[in-house]
Amino acid sequence: MEKMFAVVDGQLYINEAYLTDSTVGMVRISDQRVEALDQSIASFSVRLAAECAARASAEASLAARIDSIQARIKPDA
Numbered sequence: 001m002e003k004m005f006a007v008v009d010g011q012l013y014i015n016e017a018y019l020t021d022s023t024v025g026m027v028r029i030s031d032q033r034v035e036a037l038d039q040s041i042a043s044f045s046v047r048l049a050a051e052c053a054a055r056a057s058a059e060a061s062l063a064a065r066i067d068s069i070q071a072r073i074k075p076d077a
Contacts, residue, residue: 005014012029 003015005012007013014029
């Protein structure tokens, strides 16, 4: 099993395979790299929040449609 990270001469290296599919190998973590990863995570968080909101909206719409169909099939007595 490959190492997730390593410290060489006081420098932190992270196995790129654990971060993204684009590159494989050990990557030195610099301030610029941390900033880029931070931006990627922030962007992912925004997309995830939008997807969750869209899914919740779709589920609410589906639940309302199911309730409407059930009411037409079996009206309250």
